[in-house]
Amino acid sequence: MPQTSAAVASKSNRVHLTRSDLIFDICVYIILGIFSLIVAYPLYFVVTASISDPVAINSGQTLLLPKGVNLDTYRAIFNEKRIWTGYRNTIIYTLLGTALSLFCKIPAGYALSRKDLPGAGIIMKLMVFTMYFSGGLIPTYLVVKGLGLVNKPAVMVILGCVSVYDIIITRSFFVSNIPQEMLEAAHLDGCSNLHFFTSIVIPLSGAIIAVIALYSAVGYWNGFFNALIYLSKQEYFPLQLIIRDLLLVSQAMASSTDGDPHAVQAALRLAETMKYGIIIVCSVPMLILYPFIQRFFVKGVMIGGIKG
Amino acid sequence: MKDSSTAIPTSADVPPRRKRVNPTVKLLKRNWDLYLLLLPALLYIVILHYVPLYGVQIAFRDYNPWDGILGSPWVGLENFKRFFSSAQFWSLLGNTMALSVYSLIASFPIPIVFALLLNQCASKKFGKATQMISYMPHFISVVVLVGIINVMFQARGGLVNILLSRLLGFQDPILFLSHSKYFRHLYVWSGVWQNTGWSSIIYIASLSSVSPEIHEAAIVDGASKLQRIRYVDFPSILPTAVILFIMNMGKFLSVGFEKVYLMQNDANLQVSEIISTYTYKIGILSAQYSYSSAVGLFNNVINFTLLMVVNRISGKITGSSLW
Structure with a gap:
């Protein structure tokens, strides 16, 4: 009409x-x-x-x-030695883990983005399959045990250093950001793939490196499952496992002051507010960084979204 | 490209110096170093994903560490039978499905609605601020999230109970945490709270790629804002929504272990014990490796089957599928 x-x-x-x-x-x-x-x-x-x-x-x-x-809460929290140990462990796991993640994910993403890599399709399918089907908890546990990693801090760094989802994001980025002509020109000049990757591709991929580094770092920082399954020595516990004890299994702290009922009362009350403080203390790094890094996360979702 | 490809090669032009090299072999020769780049990730995938897949056979054996995987006696479907006939089977399955369906119903449409509204927001600044706030909880760890749930909903001094008594005049605090009937709501809506903003990013991105001309044309045709959402915005995000729905189906029975496990307490165990927490307890805590593997395998097979079925159906009906 x-x-x-x-x-x-x-x-x-x-x-x-x-x-x-x-x-x-x-x-x-x-x-x-x-x-x-x-x-x-x-x-x-x-x-x-x-x-x-x-x-x-x-x-x-x-x-x-x-x-x-x-600031009593914070004073009490900072006097808690376990929090410091947890913080130190988590920082170490996060730094090493992120480095290892980048070392695994970025090159793999690049290699899989190359159409002239024989078998890339099959390898990709094998990787994607693991996103939807896994051996399950116990078979994985037995493998990790077989590798002698149970109760070793290394398990916190190694497990989770490869995520197929991140590799897919990386691959999408390289497919759309590294022009084919550049590679052809490099090949004509006799440049090897490795050399091309380190001296041309890497300098052009700051954005994806930032995205993957942050994804990995948040994963390591917030990780709890692997520590629960594979670690039993307190001294290796990451922050998340420590604060789980303090936040969710607490009450233990209050009972340390015995005798005087007033002191017990006060300690109990302090234990209550400490929960708020602990939530803050272990989210602080994220809260500070959040405004600066959030655009990278969004970018990651966008790159990943292209492929669906 | 060499110009020889344009000329019609005759047998005289091309001297039969070499046998024609298989192109794959040629690529292998030139690109072998790409496999080096792939090696670390591939090793990880093989060792930590495919070796466990081989180890899954302990679900069909009576595994004990001394005899190893192959040495342990084969018992066939014994472990599965034990699980299916156990007292907990139906309650585990029911709890897992209830949490999963409830989560899906609540947490799938809300980000879509949020994105559609945000896209209509007239003030750019307000929209940006809302978006930024909405992402924030996504970066909170599960442990902290459950900690927040606990302090918010505790009976004494919990924010929710304070608000209920202050604003609505409730006399007695509601015992959210120690009543099993609240567990599912807490689980699902805290998930919505944490993830709505983050899940909406992908929709916001596909909405922003809708060409403004379509909207202008719709305005010219006298479409109201609601009609434009219905007929322009919504169809543009539908394919994305379908893909995400399929991917969610692949996790149908793998309700996040961590959050449920952390939220469990003696009072809510009858509704909060799900397959993954059960697998953990019997497997890691009481070391019944074979039985736990069987339960886990059952879970994974259901998930994978559902994924395949939904993917097939969706591919037929909407044309969007994962592969």
């Missing part, structure tokens, strides 16, 4: 919003606003609670601003 659409066109070409559209816009703002509040407020509450007086938290006086500001 060309005539009706033309008539409507002349009406709505004016910048005026129709009333239903205006209502719609307002609804969009309200829904998004509420959504942001639901996401952000609990995090904000944790921050204010961690520096507030326990009694004030319990009576709901810290909903908007902290009350009875003190």
Whole structure:
């Protein structure tokens, strides 16, 4: 119906919003606003609670601003030796693990992006298959045990250093970012593939290296499963396993002060606020880095999204 | 390309100096070093994914470490029979499926709605800020997430109970954590809280690639905003949604072990014991290797079958499939 659409066109070409559209816009703002509040407020509450007086938290006086500001919580947390050990271990695992991840994922992604690599298709299929079918917990455990890695810190670095998903992202990046002509020119000049990779490809792939490094680092930093399964020595525990003990299996701390009921009460209260503090302490590195790194994560999703 | 390819080669032009080299062999010769680049990742995949696949046969044996995999006696489907006839079988399967279906229903459409709304947001700044906030929880570790759930929902001093009594006048705190009926809701909605923003990125990306001309044409035709969402935006993200749905189906029975395990307590165990936590307990904690492997294998086979079926159906109906 060309005539009706033309008539409507002349009406709505004016910048005026129709009333239903205006209502719609307002609804969009309200829904998004509420959504942001639901996401952000609990995090904000944790921050204010961690520096507030326990009694004030319990009576709901810290909903908007902290009350009875003190740093007892943090003092108590930093006196907890296990947190420091956990921090140190996690930092080591994360640094080494990220380096190893890059060493495995980036070259593999590049090799698989080459159409002239015989067998690339089959290798890719074999890799993707592992995303959907695995031997399961026990068969994997037996292999790791067979390698002599159980209760060795190395297990925390090695396990998880290859993720097929990351390799797919890397491959997509190289397919669309390294022009075929460049490779042909390099080959004509007698440049080997390895040389081409190290001196041409790597300098052009800062973006994907950043994305993969951050994906891996967050994975190692937040990793909990492998430590639970393969480590039993406290001294090797990463931060996540330590804070799991402190956050979810706590109460142990309070019982250390025996005798005086007042002291016990105070210790119990402190144990409560410590939970807030611990949440903050182990998220701090992420919270600080978050504004700077989030665009890389988004970029990673985009690159991955191309392939679906 | 050499220009000889354009000329028609006659037998006189091309002297039969060499036998024609198989092109694959030629590529192998030139590109052998690419396999070196692939080696670390390939080694990992083979050792930590394919060797365990070989080891899966202990599910059909009565494994003991002294005799090794091949030395342990073959028992056929004994371990599976034991699992299927065990008292826990139906409750494990039911709990796993309930969590999985509930998660899928809640956490699949919400990011789509969020992305559609965000895309309609008139103010760029507001949209950007909302988006940035929405990603934040994604980077929180499972341990911390469960810690947050616990402090938010605890009976004494928990934010939710404070708000309930302050705003809605509830007299007694609700014991969210020690009542099994709340477990599934807590599990699913904390997941929505954590992942909605992150899961929406992919939709936002495909929405932004919709050509503005289509929207302009729709405006000219007098389409309201809701109609434009329905007829322009929604169809443009449908293929992505289908692919993600299929991938989710592949994880149907592999509800995340970590979060469930961390959220478990004695009070909610009857609804929170799922296949993966059970596999862990019988396998790692009580070292019944063969039985645990059988349970795990059952889980994986169901997942993989579902993935294949959904993928096939989707390929037929919508034309989008994983491979």
